[in-house]
Amino acid sequence: MTLDETYQLGYILKTHGLRGHVAAHFDVDDVEEYLKLKKVYLALPAAPTKLVEHKVEKVQSQSGNRVLLKLRGIDRIEEAEPLRGSQLYLPLAELPELEDDQFYFHDVIGFTVVDENLGELGTVENFYELPQQDMLAMRYQGQEVLIPVVDELVSHADHEKKQVHVNLPEGLLDVYLKPSSRDKDEPDEFDEA
Secondary structure (H helix, E strand, O other): OOHHHEEEEEEEEEEEOOOOEEEEEEOOOOHHHHOOOOEEEEEOOOOOOOOEEEEEEEEEEOOOOEEEEEEOOOOOHHHHHHHOOOEEEEEHHHOOOOOOOOOOHHHHOOOEEEEOOOEEEEEEEEEEEOOOOEEEEEEEOOEEEEEEOOOOOEEEEEOOOOEEEEOOOOOHHHHHHOOOHHHHOOOOOOOOO
């Protein structure tokens, strides 16, 4: 299994107890969908591109997106300690099914962004998962433009046409395209005269 064949489920926070349990954070909308995991792939901090399969004995939901994991063969705290900070992955084939207009971020990289009023704008290049909200990164007229991933702005994805449909507020694109005052050869207020 390679990273290209997987998606990141979350990461291991710390050990829990003396019997090899670990506390983990699942970066998902609904932790309940993942409580019957049979296996998970770990990328240790020392080898972040190498995936190691682990059988899952038990997943127990805690608060929020935190869970307790018991992995087969990890039976003591000394065996669990090296797993701290490991990234957790699952095969892409195990992603939960979505409704027609929903999408996973990795699925729409390379799709054309189409605005309801302006038409085709650019191409989805990336997504940033920021603390405030997720952002879609689009290349537009040579600039990276960030679009908040909220229902009011990003309406749906058309997988057949490879398009993400948006309804951008007036002026959003201008923020990224207007030249800054530094581009006008104006002296910096801190420059010596």
